[in-house]
Amino acid sequence: MTALLTIIIVLFIAVAIWQMVKIFDLAEARLDNNQVANDKDNRINGYLMIWFLVFIYVITIVSFWKWGDLPLVSNSASEHGPQLDNLMIISMIIIFFVQTVTQFLLHWFAYKYKGEKGRKALFYADNDKLEFIWTIIPVVVLAGLIIYGLFTWTNIMNLDAEDDPLVVELYAQQFNWKARYGGDDNVLGKANVRLIDIDRANILGVDESDPNAEDDVITTELHLPVGRQVLFKMRSQDVLHSAYMPHFRAQMNCVPGMITQFAFTPTVTTEEMRANPDIIDKVANINRIRVEKSEKLVAKGEEALDRYEFDYLLLCNKICGKSHYNMQMKIIVETQEEYDAWMSEQKKFKESLVQ
Amino acid sequence: MSAHVDTHDHDDDHGHHHKETFVTKYIFSQDHKMIAKQYLITGVIIMGIIGILMSLLIRMQIAWPEEPNVVFEALLGKWAPDGVMDADIYLALVTIHGTLMVFFVLTAGLSGTFSNLLIPLQIGARDMASGFLNMISYWLFFVSCVIMISSFFVEFGPAAAGWTIYPPLSALPMSQPGSGMGMTLWLVSMAIFIASSLLGSLNYIVTVINLRTKGMSMTRLPLTIWAFFITAVIGVISFPVLLSAALMLIMDRSFGTSFFLSDIFIQGEVLHYQGGSPVLFEHLFWFLGHPEVYIVLLPALGITSEIISTNSRKPIFGYRAMVASILAIAFLSTIVWGHHMFISGMNPFLGSVFTFTTLLIAIPSAVKAFNYITTLWKGNLQLNPAMLFSIGLVSTFITGGLTGIILGDSALDINVHDTYFVVAHFHLVMGISALYGVFAGIYHWFPKMYGRMMNKNLGYIHFWVTAICAYGVFFPMHFIGMAGLPRRYYTNSNFPLFDDTADANVVITIFALIGGLVQLVFLYNFIRSIFYGQKTVQNPWRSNTLEWTAPVEHFHGNWHGEIPHVYRWAYDYSKPGHDEDFVPQNVPLKEGEEELQH
Secondary structure, X not given: XXXXXXXXXXXXXXXXXXXXXXXXXXXHOOOOOOOOOOHHHHHHHHHHHHHHHHHHHHHHHHHHHHHOOOOOOOOOOEOOHHHHHHHHHHHHHHXXXXXXXXXXXXXHHHHHOEOOOOOOOOXXXXXXXXXXXXXXXXXXXXXXXXXXXXXXXXXXXOOOHHHOOEEEEEEEEOOEEEEEEOHHHOOOOOEOHHHOEXXXXXXXXEOOOOHHHOOOEXXXXXXXXXXXXXXXXXEEOOOOEEEEEHHHOEEEEEOOOOOEEEEEOEOXXXXXXXXXXXXXXXXXXXXXXXXXXXXXXXXXXXXXXXXOOOOEEEEEOOXXXXXXXXXXXEEEEEOHHHHHHHHHHOOEHHHHOOO | OHHHHHHXXXXXXXXXXXXXXXXXXXHOOOOHHHHHXXXXXXXXHHHHHHHHHHHHHHHHHHHOOOOOOHHHHHHHHHHOHHHOOOHHHHXXXXXXXXXXXXXXXXXXXXXXXXXXXXXXXXXXXXXXXXXHHHHHHHHHHHHHHHHHHHHHHOOOOXXXXXXXXOOOOOOOOOOOHHHOHHHHHHHHHHHHHHHHHHHHHHHHHHHHHHOOOOOOOHHHOOHHHHHHHHHHHHHHHHHHHHHHHHHHHHHHHHOOOOOOOOOOEEOOEEOOOOOOOHHHHHHHHHHHHHHHHHHHHHHHHHHHHHHHHHHHOOOOOOHHHHHHHHHHHHHHHOOOHHHHOOOOOOOHHHHHHHHHHHHHOHHHHHHHHXXXXXXXXXXXXXXXXXXXXXXXXHHHHHHHHXXXXXXXXXXXXXXXXXEHHHHHHXXXXXXXXXXXXXXXXXXXHHHHHHOEOOOHHHHHHHHHHXXXXXXXXXXXXXXXXXXXOEOOOOOOOOOHHHHHHHHXXXXXXXXXXXXXXXXXXXXHHHHHHHHHOOEOOOOOOOOOOXXXXXXXXXXXXXXXXXXXXXXXXXXXXXOOOOOOOEOOOOOOOOOOOOOOOO
């Protein structure tokens, strides 16, 4: 049925185009050199330029109104997050200002100076002063942005050895994540994919002969204590992956054959974030969408969707194969006590091995 | 210079007596105009249709992921059992769409068509420096097209590792089905493509340097030629690096080397690779990959400069600044590649350096945008379809370029890297802008290529619907990108977090479908006009450049008799002291008339 409808629609469109061309041909049969714009074309398209300008502004406003709450520019959950968000907002304001002004000038001129027979354009080829001005303005603005950006970047990427961060290994494989904690000594045991021994459940290739490895803890959920800096050491066993933690404004690729790293300090626990009014709104909205979708699914005889509850997520953000779209791990930020309690329940690496 | 002119007059006589058969005229032609048309049909039209069709399939999958779709069933066959697209083929579509659009349509299609057509005609040459190499270049391109498309017909489908083909995903057949035969074909196709591109570029460079007619100094060159020339230079500098990367990848895949691979455990076994680095591949890839953006964009900007000036009936504003900004962009484009790799694991200090160089590119880009706008000011704008597409290009170039300020900033890139924000950014600034350049060029030079005019009203419909759809597609996309939605996800339904982006995705897809469908209007107009379009006069747009001094009918050698000499720059529009509002380049200066010095 849908196929038939699609074919009919396509046919109608084809016929419509064909008819339109016929009409144009008939209408223009009497004119010479009629495929070059004449005054009427200039007038119509000049007005359309103004309408197009309006369209650009309208789609901007509509997008903000409909999807303006989507961008992650507030409610970050890491220490460096607000600084990054701030830079984002400043850049956005500059961009929107320039966008609004230049699009106006472009389309306004296109309308205002639409061609008329007999009018002569101004012969105006150069103005060094003008060009100097609009070279120097971007230079100044960009210099500001570059300096601010570089400070932020250095601040995020530079590790302070004195901070004594919690060391966590993020281990990527097609298509899931593992986390490995250093255990009581907070030192990760050495590891290499060549040491992987599936039969003994040494899935991360941790070096059994390394004393530091004995108390390592391997988990499928990432738990982080709030307020303590976490230093992630990333590994991948097969292809490139990218550890993307959008709520923490954090991302780093996982590269086979090397260890990459990224550090941040989580500042908001999962519970606190769930109680944030913005997040409550967002979750309510998502659940409304899910209920609507569920109704349709149930009508088709399928299962309804689960209710959504907010959780921090680690996503894979580098194309890694078939199930790239479903490579995720839950992140739970909690108080130090909750974290300690959870950690004490976990099996140590040495105990987890099949003897 | 005069020596060249003499030899060419001689060539001309030779050319006239030369008997051409069907094969030498239409198939293995060495005439730059015929080669341009071959590139147009193969590169832009055929590869463009395939590339756009793929993008529509991708969009439909994103908007309605769970629902069976008859279109999928009809077009994808075994890869869409019961009309549900397979996840592997989704990635393959994404990969081949990117490859076709970036390389085949917007590099070979765009440069191949317009550099070939315009370089000899606008500098006053009988043909390219080497017609034979030019022919070889096209046929290598043709072969690479055939190989690339043929990868859809091998058992496990085409390459699916993204157009950037990062190893190890692209190197290991066990990591995904597309990395088997499909990836081999991709690499072979691209190696041939690069050979074709290099032959073309060398030809353009040599032709521009050596075969300019008398009086055509570099400072009198039309901006189109400047853009094509510099584009060719960037291509010659950067494409060989990709070729070497492709060859090393082939070695890793088939001959056991470890350039890009190390410490890999996949499907239950440890591979022998040791000591290589995928990051090295990223460096090599983006050393081409970023200049590639400008290989795509600069010719479009060159075409726009020419069309905006002609149709504004005004000189292009700030010719020197325009040339300088092309040179600046070309130079900077080779030292910014690291901005694709801020979070690749390379040293963060490099991130700082690349942020600095990247944001510098905004300066020449801003100069270009302002100069275009000033060219419109107090003009007498002839709003032909080509002019509309050129104005549209400036608009999308600004919108797309501005978000580059965010992506080029390493700190901000952390959170929008590889999200739909990036997709929106580069589609506007290089995809749509360069496509507008192609369309503008086709509408403007169609009379030169086919001796007939395209229907302007269909052109208007084509432009306005396309322009609205382009913004309709890519403007909302920024928002879902900033929400953190990663690109290249087969479906987002495993992330309830992103459920609130679903309606935006449906809106985007509807705009994309309308925008895709309206290209049929263009296609219809294009094909119909080749055969039934109105016959053109010699200089329909009343333009100054030399191609319009050549007769409408095509023959090898371009001009009967002597080739025109040049006495002025290409932009004497509405010059005071002249009756007409244009003064072609081959018109000598009047007594007492001053030439603008550049």
